[in-house]
Amino acid sequence: MWKTDVKELLDSTDVQDPTDFPPSSTAPGLRALDSALRCNICQELYEAPVVLTCGHCFCSLCARNQISVKPACPSCWKEAAISSFRINPAMEEAVTAWKDARRFVLGMVNEALKAQATASESLRPSKRRKPNSHSVGVISSFASPQRKSGRSDTPSTPKERRNLDVGTSDDDIEQDVFSGSEPLASNSNIECPVCAKSVPMARINDHLDSNCKHYLSSGKTASSSKSGQKDAWSKLLDGKKSGKEKEKADAEPDTPLPKASYTVLKDRQIRDLLAAHDLSTVGDRAQLIARHERWVALYNANLDRSPALRKRSAELRVELRRWEEDRRGSRKEPLKTDIAEYRRANKAEFDKLVQLARPKSDRPSESSSRGEGDDRGESSRRLKGPAVASGDAIMVDSDAEG
Amino acid sequence: MSVVYSRRLKKELQEIQIEQADPAKRAAGIQLLQADDLKTWYFSIEVLGDSLYKNETFHLMVRFDPEYPFKSPAVQFVVSDKVKPPIHPHVYTNGHICASILGDDWSPTLSVMAICITIQSMLASCKKKELPEGNDDYVRTAPDNPKKTRFVYHDDTV
Ligand SMILES: [Zn+2]
Ligand SMILES: [Zn+2]
Ligand SMILES: [Zn+2]
Numbered sequence: 001m002w003k004t005d006v007k008e009l010l011d012s013t014d015v016q017d018p019t020d021f022p023p024s025s026t027a028p029g030l031r032a033l034d035s036a037l038r039c040n041i042c043q044e045l046y047e048a049p050v051v052l053t054c055g056h057c058f059c060s061l062c063a064r065n066q067i068s069v070k071p072a073c074p075s076c077w078k079e080a081a082i083s084s085f086r087i088n089p090a091m092e093e094a095v096t097a098w099k100d101a102r103r104f105v106l107g108m109v110n111e112a113l114k115a116q117a118t119a120s121e122s123l124r125p126s127k128r129r130k131p132n133s134h135s136v137g138v139i140s141s142f143a144s145p146q147r148k149s150g151r152s153d154t155p156s157t158p159k160e161r162r163n164l165d166v167g168t169s170d171d172d173i174e175q176d177v178f179s180g181s182e183p184l185a186s187n188s189n190i191e192c193p194v195c196a197k198s199v200p201m202a203r204i205n206d207h208l209d210s211n212c213k214h215y216l217s218s219g220k221t222a223s224s225s226k227s228g229q230k231d232a233w234s235k236l237l238d239g240k241k242s243g244k245e246k247e248k249a250d251a252e253p254d255t256p257l258p259k260a261s262y263t264v265l266k267d268r269q270i271r272d273l274l275a276a277h278d279l280s281t282v283g284d285r286a287q288l289i290a291r292h293e294r295w296v297a298l299y300n301a302n303l304d305r306s307p308a309l310r311k312r313s314a315e316l317r318v319e320l321r322r323w324e325e326d327r328r329g330s331r332k333e334p335l336k337t338d339i340a341e342y343r344r345a346n347k348a349e350f351d352k353l354v355q356l357a358r359p360k361s362d363r364p365s366e367s368s369s370r371g372e373g374d375d376r377g378e379s380s381r382r383l384k385g386p387a388v389a390s391g392d393a394i395m396v397d398s399d400a401e402g
Numbered sequence: 403m404s405v406v407y408s409r410r411l412k413k414e415l416q417e418i419q420i421e422q423a424d425p426a427k428r429a430a431g432i433q434l435l436q437a438d439d440l441k442t443w444y445f446s447i448e449v450l451g452d453s454l455y456k457n458e459t460f461h462l463m464v465r466f467d468p469e470y471p472f473k474s475p476a477v478q479f480v481v482s483d484k485v486k487p488p489i490h491p492h493v494y495t496n497g498h499i500c501a502s503i504l505g506d507d508w509s510p511t512l513s514v515m516a517i518c519i520t521i522q523s524m525l526a527s528c529k530k531k532e533l534p535e536g537n538d539d540y541v542r543t544a545p546d547n548p549k550k551t552r553f554v555y556h557d558d559t560v
Contacts, residue, residue: 015412019420040511041471043410066510069472074509326404327468 017043020106027109034102037095040075041066045095048304049088054078057088060301068293087304096309189217208314210278254307256300262289279317290327295320407471411440414513421515432518441466444480445518449526461485462521463497464514465547474508476549477517489531492524496541498548500534502555 018038021030039046041062048060056075058066064082066074073080189198195212203215260273270288271281279295281288298316305311311319418434421427431448445462449455461480467473479487479497487493492500503512503520534540544551 015409015416017413017416019417041410042406043413044406062510065472069469074511077509323404 016102022109022113026113030105030109034098037091037098045099046088046091048301048309049091049095050085050304051088052078052080053084054080057091060085060087060304061297064297064301068297082300085304089306092306092309205314208318213278254303256303257296259296260292262292277313277317279320287324291320291324294323404468408440410471411466414515415440415443417513418515429515429519429522431522432515435461443514447518447522447525449522451526453526454528454531455488455525458488459485460488460525462518464517467549471510471512474504474549475514475517476547477504477521478548488525489533490525490528491530491532491534494534494537494540494544496544498540498544498551500553500555504548505553505555 018031018035021027021034024031037045039049039057039059039062041058044059046057046059049057050060050063051057052063052073054073054076056073058074063080063085066072067080067082071080072078188201190201190204191197192199192204192207192212197212198217199207199215200217207215260270262270265273267285267288270285270292273292274281274288274295277295277299279291283291295316298319299313302311302316415434415437421429422434431450433446435444435446437443443464443466445464447460447462448458461482463478463480465476467476478499479485479493481487481495481497487495487497494500499521501521501524503517540551
């Protein structure tokens, strides 16, 4: 009876972990490899990895969280301080490559095992992570349409792709992607994924940048129908060009924010600190401090990524907001689901656009990464404009992801 | 709890499930009884082999707060008509446990299963069934949540 509850809880998400791979007796090294690229605190693939003085490596944000509780390495208890963090770009690069390779390798391993099992009934595929899905689930997910698109493509190297992402791709591609879609209807409104208010589509980035304060649409409400809503988002997300311009305008400094000594600050001064970063200034003193502390951690942890992988401030603001909502336990579940669904629903559309862009270019297609749902938004964030970036932040860790 | 860390908790749950389905990996004597959400889980704990707690079964309640895994979960034995806490020098009759892994020695790299195993071995190594010193006083004034208690650990082995 309790098992049903547990199953429901786990079915709502696709949790990745090293046991997705067979044990070393069947597939030597794969489990260990997947596990070596994961942070021992959050158990996710490293995000902005940093090395402490003891040599242990964690996600920057995880390590910052730990140090705010106890200034010591959680693995060996040696003293640790944020000021002595060292970034680990080599690990970051390995993780980026592994994110691309993981699903592919998993698929190959499982196909090999399947072949073996067919050949000899005595060799069973190794146990899968989901007790209820078993090997059938793995194999079928490997053969799912998303997978196929990934496999049929010429794989692009992470470096090439990264170049595309930061907007150095030649305009040909973007033009093609553009002409493949309908012209942007700049007068239509969409619902902001953060505040749910109606915002002119063309202004959604600025709206998000303003922390949902500005650019609310006056009269008209957001496209009422669900499909209208999705269309609007789809056009916006495909509008790479505006995104690129935005990115340039929004070049951000990479100096870490200093820690504030809140004890000597008046409420008003803390509000000023928040306002300087376009953050909300509502709440009591404890909330203001918590918000600012968290912002400093998010902001500085983001700087521990390589420049090409950094998130934009607007994304970080969305993350901060989600964090506060989580803490209040008043999270708006439907919002997250809508965006995730939206992305799923539009996957085909994205792939089509990429196909359109392809013939005129020798550049390897990006759809392989797009097809991979388990990238946790990483590659899609890099591939699309800032509007997506903000949307992604909402679901970066979403349960529906994956 | 932030989403990243609720994912982590789901991973722990998944791992426990896999282990329980596989007798070769299962931590003998530890069973997940209930996990309706990511807030409260229940385990049953038995000490197998020779020990003072032979043939006794205890229930452990594990509660997570938003700061998990940076703060340890609140862990206590269930006290009800059906199940009683073990009589042990580090276990109060209200189910509260004095173990350093639940306090100073907690690390976010540990897991719920690590706690269960530690508590099981704390029982297994017990030499004498007796209540903690000052049990009655403690139980009379103890907060509902054992995490609000500042325990002085009785020794370094637990
Ligand atoms: Zn981490
Ligand atoms: Zn260390
Ligand atoms: Zn908004």
